[in-house]
Amino acid sequence: MFDKLNKKRMLTLDRILVAVAGVLFFGTTAAIYFNEASPEWIFYQEKFKEIVAEKFGEDVAATVPEGVQQIWVKEIDVTDRCVTCHQGVSWKNMHNVEHPYKSHPQEILKTHPVSEFGCTTCHGGQGYATSKLAAHGFVQHWEEPLLGRALEEQYLFSDRNVLMELNCNECHRYERETKGMSYINRAKKLVKEKGCRACHKVNGRGNNIAPDLTYEGDKSAESFDYSRIGGFPSAFAWHQRHFKNPKELVEDSIMPAFPMNSKDIQALSMLVMSWKKTDIPVAYLPGVETGDKPTPEELEQERKMLEGPGAIFVEKQCFVCHSISSMDVISPANIGPDLSNAVADVRSRFGRELEEFLLNPTGTMSVVLEKQIILTREEKLQLVEKLKEAYQKYLEQKEKEDKMD
Ligand code: HEC
Numbered sequence: 001m002f003d004k005l006n007k008k009r010m011l012t013l014d015r016i017l018v019a020v021a022g023v024l025f026f027g028t029t030a031a032i033y034f035n036e037a038s039p040e041w042i043f044y045q046e047k048f049k050e051i052v053a054e055k056f057g058e059d060v061a062a063t064v065p066e067g068v069q070q071i072w073v074k075e076i077d078v079t080d081r082c083v084t085c086h087q088g089v090s091w092k093n094m095h096n097v098e099h100p101y102k103s104h105p106q107e108i109l110k111t112h113p114v115s116e117f118g119c120t121t122c123h124g125g126q127g128y129a130t131s132k133l134a135a136h137g138f139v140q141h142w143e144e145p146l147l148g149r150a151l152e153e154q155y156l157f158s159d160r161n162v163l164m165e166l167n168c169n170e171c172h173r174y175e176r177e178t179k180g181m182s183y184i185n186r187a188k189k190l191v192k193e194k195g196c197r198a199c200h201k202v203n204g205r206g207n208n209i210a211p212d213l214t215y216e217g218d219k220s221a222e223s224f225d226y227s228r229i230g231g232f233p234s235a236f237a238w239h240q241r242h243f244k245n246p247k248e249l250v251e252d253s254i255m256p257a258f259p260m261n262s263k264d265i266q267a268l269s270m271l272v273m274s275w276k277k278t279d280i281p282v283a284y285l286p287g288v289e290t291g292d293k294p295t296p297e298e299l300e301q302e303r304k305m306l307e308g309p310g311a312i313f314v315e316k317q318c319f320v321c322h323s324i325s326s327m328d329v330i331s332p333a334n335i336g337p338d339l340s341n342a343v344a345d346v347r348s349r350f351g352r353e354l355e356e357f358l359l360n361p362t363g364t365m366s367v368v369l370e371k372q373i374i375l376t377r378e379e380k381l382q383l384v385e386k387l388k389e390a391y392q393k394y395l396e397q398k399e400k401e402d403k404m405d
């Protein structure tokens, strides 16, 4: 009885499934057929032909290629079909028409011919796709989509055609400055000005108090913790929030919240995301060298400081983060406070004597003295003496200044 009922049910279910499958199959076939018969790009190709005919005559229009067009660049593993719709890219006189028919700005393609670079190398998107939505790559992912208007609006950029600098820098990362990359150029300057290397290693240079950032751009979007961020979860959003205030996302972070405007923060977020391990061949990478080397002026200044009264702070690398201005030691980054008056400042800020602070440091200095600058007790006491001397000089200089006023 039970078996029979069950069997009957099964049969009914089967019949329904077959029917559903049949409908689905028919539907899919129809959709594929319909798509093949009139894919989206045909519309754009017909329109392009019309425009060409209007501008240059039927004869020229007859030479416009039809069907799926693609650029294949074996060296960098690119198969881009963007030109299926963007047919005007290589035309010289198609500037005052709309996308996708328009000529490409020519300047950039002189140094990067599309036959050698394709399109996605700079713009992002899915090269192989032939529908607009898929080609412009709108999936919930950062690296995939077109680095174009839609994302620039979403991330509140005030400039256009800048987000793709993220891709430009995969090749141009070792240059200090590259024309046409204003955001990345700015960010590279900031890395120097803010002294990121005081804590981070990038391209083999810097310290290891904090994570090595050389391949920061390879971290997947999923590997960041978004529990304290609302809105669209993306690595870009995470970096922006983190630069604004690291402690907000990573409670015990010692990374300072650098005072920066939102454009600087966008630029730095782009820069760290562009730092990827790349399999682009060396021939495609201009100016390969480690970059960010100290300039001759900086080396000269360091040499001078090594001959002055504050030499020990240079030798022990305190000057990477601190100036001790009363002893003419100037830090390139000034991440920590000027130590000229540390004797008094530590007393008022931490309620402790300097000696006690350096022997049992807290906060940033506990990480610095644990990971980066390893000192014996004697060396610490020696530094305390020097800092007392610096404080003496600081007081003398202050007195002089006060008299002059
Ligand atoms: C099926 C046709 C089609 C394909 C394929 C296509 N596009 Fe487009 N594209 C368009 C149209 C139409 C526009 C006009 C603006 C719009 O409708 O979004 C456009 C606009 C653009 C723009 C300017 C607007 C923006 O968002 O910044 C860029 C850049 C662009 N496409 C790049 C690409 C790249 C790169 C590819 C290949 C990965 C590609 N497109 C493939 C149809 C296409």
Ligand code: HEC
Binding pocket: 082, 083, 086, 089, 099, 100, 104, 105, 108, 109, 112, 113, 114, 117, 118, 119, 120, 121, 122, 123, 149, 160, 161, 180
């Ligand atoms: C070397 C990098 C590079 C390559 C390769 C490249 N482009 Fe561009 N593209 C740019 C830059 C840079 C701009 C913006 C130039 C400007 O504003 O002066 C641009 C602009 C555009 C625009 C107009 C965007 C707008 O907002 O008006 C479209 C569309 C476009 N490119 C499509 C393509 C297609 C399709 C290809 C491949 C055939 C391609 N590009 C190859 C760098 C590149």
Ligand code: HEC
Binding pocket: 108, 111, 112, 117, 121, 122, 164, 165, 167, 168, 169, 170, 171, 172, 178, 179, 180, 181, 280, 283, 284, 285, 286, 287
């Ligand atoms: C796939 C690697 C690659 C990408 C991506 C790339 N470039 Fe280049 N770029 C090169 C190479 C290679 C050269 C030629 C360098 C040479 O001849 O010394 C070059 C040359 C240049 C030059 C002229 C040489 C100079 O330094 O003055 C500029 C400017 C430039 N690129 C800007 C850009 C911009 C802007 C983008 C993004 C829109 C971009 N590049 C994307 C590889 C790339």
Ligand code: HEC
Binding pocket: 190, 191, 194, 195, 196, 197, 198, 199, 200, 209, 210, 211, 213, 216, 219, 239, 242, 246, 247, 250, 253, 254, 255, 256, 258, 268, 272, 335, 364
């Ligand atoms: C005083 C030390 C210090 C300085 C200076 C510093 N950072 Fe950090 N940074 C850290 C520490 C510690 C972390 C790990 C904790 C965290 O995520 O906040 C970190 C994390 C990061 C991360 C996230 C890494 C990841 O994947 O989790 C990025 C990106 C970053 N820093 C970039 C920078 C840049 C760019 C600068 C310069 C503008 C800079 N940092 C300056 C200490 C520092």
Ligand code: HEC
Binding pocket: 198, 199, 209, 316, 317, 318, 319, 320, 321, 322, 335, 336, 337, 338, 339, 341, 342, 345, 346, 349, 357, 362, 363, 364, 365, 368, 373, 383
């Ligand atoms: C990687 C950057 C970095 C390096 C290198 C570094 N410091 Fe610091 N230091 C800081 C920061 C940031 C602070 C502020 C910490 C805080 O407010 O919690 C600080 C605080 C201090 C203070 C307390 C100053 C005050 O006025 O409150 C002293 C003293 C000090 N450091 C001494 C040193 C000495 C000595 C060295 C070299 C052996 C050194 N630091 C190397 C980043 C650094």
